[in-house]
Amino acid sequence: ILNVEQSPQSLHVQEGDSTNFTCSFPSSNFYALHWYRWETAKSPEALFVMTLNGDEKKKGRISATLNTKEGYSYLYIKGSQPEDSATYLCAFMTTDSWGKLQFGAGTQVVVTP
Amino acid sequence: SQTIHQWPATLVQPVGSPLSLECTVEGTSNPNLYWYRQAAGRGLQLLFYSVGIGQISSEVPQNLSASRPQDRQFILSSKKLLLSDSGFYLCAWSAGTVVSNQPQHFGDGTRLSIL
Numbered sequence: 001i002l003n004v005e006q007s008p009q010s011l012h013v014q015e016g017d018s019t020n021f022t023c024s025f026p027s028s029n030f031y032a033l034h035w036y037r038w039e040t041a042k043s044p045e046a047l048f049v050m051t052l053n054g055d056e057k058k059k060g061r062i063s064a065t066l067n068t069k070e071g072y073s074y075l076y077i078k079g080s081q082p083e084d085s086a087t088y089l090c091a092f093m094t095t096d097s098w099g100k101l102q103f104g105a106g107t108q109v110v111v112t113p
Numbered sequence: 114s115q116t117i118h119q120w121p122a123t124l125v126q127p128v129g130s131p132l133s134l135e136c137t138v139e140g141t142s143n144p145n146l147y148w149y150r151q152a153a154g155r156g157l158q159l160l161f162y163s164v165g166i167g168q169i170s171s172e173v174p175q176n177l178s179a180s181r182p183q184d185r186q187f188i189l190s191s192k193k194l195l196l197s198d199s200g201f202y203l204c205a206w207s208a209g210t211v212v213s214n215q216p217q218h219f220g221d222g223t224r225l226s227i228l
Contacts, residue, residue: 043220099212103149105156
């Protein structure tokens with residue numbers, strides 16, 4: 001079983017502060033890295049799908065980077081707002097996984113006013 | 114636009130009873146379909162996925178089964194539930210070939226409690 005690990009498991013952020021957290025994955029046979037945001041009482045929502053080493057994606061105040069050679073991705077939230085409170089999941093796919101995503105356990109972000 | 118419907122939202126079942134959870138997708142054709150489970154404090158675990166009608170791949174040996182009787186319908190079943198089947202079940206779909214850089218789109222989930 002290929003493992004994807006996310007750290008930290010949870011973090012508390014003051015409104016207005018920026019934060020970032022990590023997704024680590026095996027670097028061999030890499031195909032794609034997904035990030036999802038999962039708010040309480042809602043379904044997971046896709047943020048980014050990243051495929052190329054050095055890729056950087058941005059959506060509003062949220063951005064992500066990808067390093068496939070060393071097997072990690074960072075998700076950044078700039079100027080955190082209470083509505084950013086959610087669990088952020090990463091998932092990766094290898095070239096030989098036939099489209100199956102391996103999910104991490106998530107980083108729970110709580111933004112306090 | 115595409116939508117995914119999953120029901121019921123919550124379900125409480127006794128041990129040994131049967132199970133049927135249903136998921137339908139609208140607004141697209143030939144989607145890839147997935148069933149996931151999230152056990153308490155753990156990540157999403159892929160249970161089944163399907164690339165077409167009648168094509169089901171099982172990821173985890175267990176007493177659950179899945180069927181895809183129609184292009185946009187995915188059903189998760191069990192003949193006899195175990196206590197360990199408790200958890201949060203999510204259905205998802207994606208477009209394109211199964212090995213692609215398309216995101217997955219999730220339903221609202223079913224909270225299953227086994228008594």
